[in-house]
Amino acid sequence: MTSKTPLPEPFLTPSGDPWLLTPGPLTTSLSVKEAMLRDYGSRDQVFIDINERVRRSLVEIIEGGDEFTTVPMQGSGTFAVEAMIGSLVPASGKLLVLVNGAYGERICKICSVYGRAFDKLSYAEDQPVSASDLDAALRADPAITHVAVIHCETTSGILNPVAEVAAVARAHGKSLLIDSMSAFGALPISSQDIHYDAVAASSNKCLEGVPGMGFVLVRKSVLEQCKGNSPSLVLDLHDQWVQIEKTTQWRFTPPIQCIVAFNRAIEEHRAEGGVAGRGGRYAENCRVLVEGMRKLGFQTLLPDALQAPIIVTFHKPVDPKFDFQKFYDELARRGFLIYPGKLTVADSFRIGCIGRMGVREIRVALEAIEAVLTEMGVQNCTPVAA
Known part of the structure; x- marks a missing residue:
């Protein structure tokens, strides 16, 4: 034998x-895990305070001041991205998606499901998107109202030139929407340096929380104009925002343990620099x-x-x-x-x-x-x- x-x-x-x-x-850290060991009521003031602290902290990460607000969403990061596209791109709008991987393609699929007009600039998965191509596309098609780009395309790990993309979109007066799912919290995306109207991310990536909550940081002046845009009930950013601002409550049951752990994770992010x-x-x-x-x-x-x-x-x-x-x-x-x-x-x-x-x-x-x-x-x- x-x-x-x-x-x-x-x-x-x-x-x-x-x-x-x-x-x-x-x-995740042991302390983030331990934060989930306590039960909270969704209408408990202790939890309400934690929820508001998380929302303010996320705006601080992008140096958004009073111009931006955090709209949280139950679910994975894709829930937040879909909420961003469905709520901010009106039925009369047209989105240009810069695609060099699966997550850019996913935004295109969201547009197809929602019946939103869209076009795309496609690149190989090992190539960054091009700001000069974007400039040419916007000159050629004045019907485009919004641009979407992936900050870090997880398909390959490639870093896209979001600052250059933002500069072109702004020069043409287009609204920029950023999927920063795999980069938010680790790579700079300050609203003081990069002009955009919204950025979507989630609790379980570079901020080192646990899965269960996505969020969209939105320019308030843009969000105010989005009432009735969303073809979805649960993914309506405007409705969620109005409800939280008015009552401090989520419209539907929040992922409480996830949010409490996220609060702890953000504290650790701040402590790390x-x-x-x-x-x-x-x-x-x-x-x-x-x-x-x-x-x-x-x-x-x-x-x-x-x-x-x-x-x-x-x-x-x-x-x-x-x-x-x-x-x-x-x-x-x-x-x-x-x-x-x-x-x-x-x-x-x-x-x-x-x-x-x-x-x-x-x-x-x-x-x-x-x-x-x-x-x-x-x-x-x-x-x-x-």
Whole structure:
């Protein structure tokens, strides 16, 4: 009888969970988890105060002052994006979507479902969107009233030039809507530096809360004009905003534990130094990850200049002994969960840099990756034959 080599003990978080090397949901701090252990009534003043604190804090992150307000929405980030599109683009409007991945395509699908007129500028998943193309498109089609762009396209991890896009949209007098789901809280998007009318994000990405709440930060002067725009009852930003401002209550049952945990997560974000501090930690995670993977022979999809420090896409090795499912399963047994690829331009997989972790955890993950590759007998990690 042959004995199997025993597996190493998994490297787990302080709460005994695997490390989520994903774009979200992601690893949260123990204190964020503990914040969910208490029950609150939705009409309890303690909860009302927490809810208002969260709304004010989110506006502060974009330096929105009195010009912007936070409209929270139950559900995932896509709920917030759909609420933003349906509420802010009227039936008489036309949206131009800048697309270089699945999340830009999702906005197009929302427009199709809602019967909103739209057009799109499409790019390969490894290419940023173009502000000069946007300028030409807006000159060619005066019917366009709104522009939508993805801040960091999670499909590839690419960073889009939102400041340049915003400048062009403003020059043409168009309303800009930003999906900043994978970047908000880690990459700058101050309303003082970038002109936009709304930005959508969620609780469970770079702010390191738990899933369950999306939100849209909207220019008040724009939101005031949106009554009756939304074809949805539950995703009507204007109606939700009016109700919360008038009564301090959500229209429908709020995700209370999620909001209370989010409040704690925002406090930790502020203590870390806000966007600069959180983004700096992620950037260092990304640097160590990319350097380590390249030493093992892997190639990144994106050049460093286009790579956001959120999630990194790696080409799958050409080595026939590399099997992604086995690679994934063996890393999971060691305490690390990664992400499959979502590209049409390349066979790939993704590793996230965000969540409550630092370079120590990234280095241990790299050690686990090397060990798994050795066990699999993989010798060539490049996407081309040696």
